[in-house]
Amino acid sequence: GNSVTQMEGPVTLSEEAFLTINCTYTATGYPSLFWYVQYPGEGLQLLLKATKADDKGSNKGFEATYRKETTSFHLEKGSVQVSDSAVYFCALTDTGRRALTFGSGTRLQVQP
Amino acid sequence: DAGVIQSPRHEVTEMGQEVTLRCKPISGHNSLFWYRQTMMRGLELLIYFNNNVPIDDSGMPEDRFSAKMPNASFSTLKIQPSEPRDSAVYFCASRGQMNTEAFFGQGTRLTVV
16 A cells, blocks of 8 residues: 655754755555645645656745655755744655545754 | 635543534535544544545544535534544545645544543
8 A cells, every 4th residue: 555654753953954854655656745734733734746756846945856766755945944843744645646645744843 | 715624623522422523625626535633643544535425434443433525515524422532633635626635624623531
């Protein structure tokens, strides 16, 4: 079946530091890949997505590239802000476009 | 659009009581999902509807849980009888035919005491 593996958190960084959150996946066919963000007390919001190999999703300074050869979709940001503190979830849907399969989430804490 | 709307936002109930969670998906979306979020198990898919028909309910924990989608604009998740281990945040999400991503509601925080 489908699965998503994320790096364990929490990740604690100082403001303006570089961020990488690793995500690898297992799926049949050609899944679509997503990063969602959850702020405290809120639902999940789509941060970015990529639907085919070598696509790069980007939004609000965050980027992730769909790497089929390494089955990865790592999230990066060049300079984090305190307001980026949240839980980040990597997710996929398979080619049958069924429900999203989520990773366990990575909590990011950015200190001023 | 107002997004996916869930009610109530918070629910506290006593063990053994019936609980009903409600969801209004985004207008025009034809897929609806119920997820449960806990610290121990993360985000779990409970059930998935497509065009109001349940497609995959393999994630429903046991017979105490049931979900319905009587029309394209409304879904319910019912727990009867509720137990303390059902305490979690329950999310509803919807997706349109032309979308790959799902859109989430704000969630219902359920506490069973």
